[in-house]
Amino acid sequence: MEPNLFKYIWRYSRREQIGILLLVAISLPFYFISLSVPKDIVNTGIIGQGYAGPGDTQSFLAFDLPLSETLFGAPITLFEGFQLEQESMLLGLSFTFLALVIVNGLFKFQINTAKGRLGERMLRRLRFELADRLLRFRILSLRKMKGAEVATMVKDEVEPLGGFIGDAFVTPAFLGGQALTAMAFIMVQSLWLGLIAGAIVLVQALLIPKLRKRILVLGRQRQLTARALAGRISELLDGATEVHANDATHWERAEISNRLGLIFGIRFEIFQRKFFVKFLNNFLSQLTPFIFYALGGILALRGSLDIGALVAVIAAYKDLPGPVRDLINWEQQRNDVQIKYEQVIEQFQPGEIIEPEMQDPEADDGQPLSGAIVFSSVSLADDSDNNLIEGVTLNLPLDSATAVVGDSGSGKEYLPQLIVGLLPAGGGTLTLGGRDVGKLPEAVIGRRLGYADNDSYLFPSSVRENLLYGVKHRPLREADYDEEAKKEWDAARAEAGRSANSLYDINADWIDYEALGVTNEEELRAHLLRAVALVGFEDDVYRYGLYGAIDPEERPQVAEGVLQARAALAKRLEAEGFTDLVARFDRDSYNMNATLAENLLFGTPTKPDYAPDALGGNRLVIGILDDMGLTGKLQEMGLKIAEFTVEIFADLPPGHPFFDQFSFITADDLPDYEAIVGRAEKDDVSSLNEADRTLLLGLPFRYVEARHRLDLVDAAFAAKVVEARQTLAKTIEDKDPGAVAFYDLESYNGVASLLDNVLFGRLVYGRAEAQETLERIIGEVLSELDLREAVLAAGLDYQVGIGGNRLSATQRQKTALARALVKRPDLLVINEATAVMDGATRSRIVERVLEARRQEEEGRRGIFWTLERATLAQHFDQVVVMKNGRVAEVGGFEELNKDGTALAGLLSSD
């Protein structure tokens, strides 16, 4: 990248910079005219200079050719102007002034907009360029960088550049012009005084930057320390487990404090120096007038200088310090951003960078790799030149299944990384189908090979998006835009082009259907689900689907099917004698297995103020309860719950797990309720004040009679709640429509989960094996109605969380494996990607994947799998046994499995 910021700016924004300069130049005459108009208004318009008396006229807006008097001896008048009387003249001049104000304002607006746009474009270009370079770094270089620090660089450190770039050329040109004009004027008036003024400006211009040198050094340190701080802060998050498990919070506090102290010291020194420079600068600026007054005064007294000229010099000098000071400030800012720029660029200049042609999206010819994987004395060393592997020579058919086994120091984990080009071979050559891996473009590696290892990263989106991550290489079909959206995208694309950003549309369809062997969305889904099933992830995905919601508008057939399943389930439960396992929702009766909140709303809340915990403060709901005379009863329930909770939890220390699991009241709030219980006389809520009763009112909404068994819901209360439910439903529909999705036997509830929609009720508490039985029957019903795939499809929309943290480690590995399989690669490269799974799961997956790959079409059957356990290798076509970084044995499993072989050794220690 260009190390000099100015050259960088000039190279990419030359035309726009010149355009802005021109715009400024054009605006200047208007600006100067606007300065002289007020004088004319006063002199001609108000005082009436040049008017002989009432009725006299002068010409308004007369316009001579500029400089014509000097050039031709007589003014050449281009426009005679209008003859106006004094009052009209005053108005005319005033309106001229108003017009100029508007014109100047518009110029300023235009110039600032142009500068802003230019700055933002350059900022965008720079940020994109940095991100682009990150995408072109070798993995090894990336491993040495701290994520948080890089993020600060791209986000914060280049930000000030955007503001500066617009002023990079305009400001010095403009201010320099002003300063030079003022200097020239002084020189004309008095050469000597001009020279003195010039000398002092020169001292300023030379001395001040010198003093600022140290400030620049400090500025650089400030940036580096701040960046390191960002890195440390992210370490506090990454290492949270260790920090807490080792009681290291105080050490960390001291460490951070120490850093902040350093930063404080640097920043404070900058302030001190900055203000000293400012002081000096101001002093020098004021020194000149002193000389003018003293020296010029003496000269004037002695008669060698005309007083008029002295006054003119002093007046002209007023215009000099401003621009000079601004210029010096600009210079300071320039140095600042230049340093920031250099500091960032420096970090983005690694030894080796992937050339753009290696990432050409069209570099893959679509031909499958064929032939062999050939290692010819390949070696690899770590940073300190220790050999990780050496002299590895192998010749393995691409289209068969190879297992690599070895103990932990064998170097077996490097072979897959070498094959997919993540690590460049240190010595020797490695070819795939006769093509050198080091020279294979990413388009070939990324499409023809599928790779998964034991810490594969999942992106924070759905399971589906993660599975498809390996088949989105470039946009293949334009997005489905209407005319307006198309125009918008065209404009966005053109703008992206101006900053040399990517021209690809993120909203286009990037999925390479052809490579997957599918033609439409349904086949694609089936393809994804096959991969999911293959790695044993299907049951989990099914569960995600059951507990996930679908949008009935988007998937009307599924919603329709679920309604059928709802009816079918009821019939089925009856037929099998399990009706008592589910308490169905019934508009006319209280559901003992549902919460009080659910019984009141008889639906799923869509707004947070209708959630169970919020109901106590929901005016609309409480209003209805008041009208129905239920509030008092609920407060009584609250009091009983509070009494009970206080009694059984009183002795438990706060933070006891039971609070989370069982309590209606958190440990922190318990003392408050204890006090309320103490204040209440004989279970009578009326003895309590308003605030206490409000607190109690919030308690019973999560209460489930069948589960909590406190005997709080009797028939009379239940009837009242059912009555309130009807009124509440009407009121909500009137006053807050859509706040609650009501249960309705005949319609799909888009807010509730698929499972809830099928069940249309609550599982009954206290029946042994209820859940298992119900899950089995629901599973059967859904399969019979061909809904299993729809549930699985809904499960694919499950969000995996940041880095996949909503999945278990096993599930993450399964997803990563499925992602590699979805691609249908020519060669599947797996690097101990089943490390966290138990032995049975692992061998099941290995067997199934091998079987599935054998069924694949020719050219897509290759497997290169580094295994955790040697026994798993028995299913493979050939086995490579690694030992101490070298190949110990190669051959068929049976062939090698003899006494005394390295493989036998590994097998016995398994």
Add this chain to the structure above:
Amino acid sequence: MGVEEEVKVLKRIPLFANIDAAKLKLMAFASERLSFTPGQYLCKQGDVGDAAYIIIDGEADVVLESEEGNLTVASVGQNDIVGEIAILIDVPRTASIVATSEVVALKVTKELFFRMVTDFPEMSVEIMRVLAHRLEAANARLRRQAS
């Protein structure tokens, strides 16, 4: 039947006779009350044990399952505690317990059980007593078989 009544039942069980009512309430509240129909398993031999059961009502058989056939070794009923061995020592269930009538039981999870035992030492003494009785009964049976 609510928690209050369950506590009354628990009070009648020797194991809990000496324990403060508030603690029993906590235990009852934190436990799931389950009902079993005749033939349903409270626990299955060989499974991982995650809970013990306190039978509040009904009868169940303790069955040793083997390839030769099932052997009913004991009957349990109201106020008995069953399934505690597998949660005391991490072994699979040593026997199956099958309901022979409608059974209502409190399911005490492993976690809750250990909490109660650690918090209330008198409970562990009671448990030891129960186990010692079982051991003695088993020994007696062995002696009978040997003679």
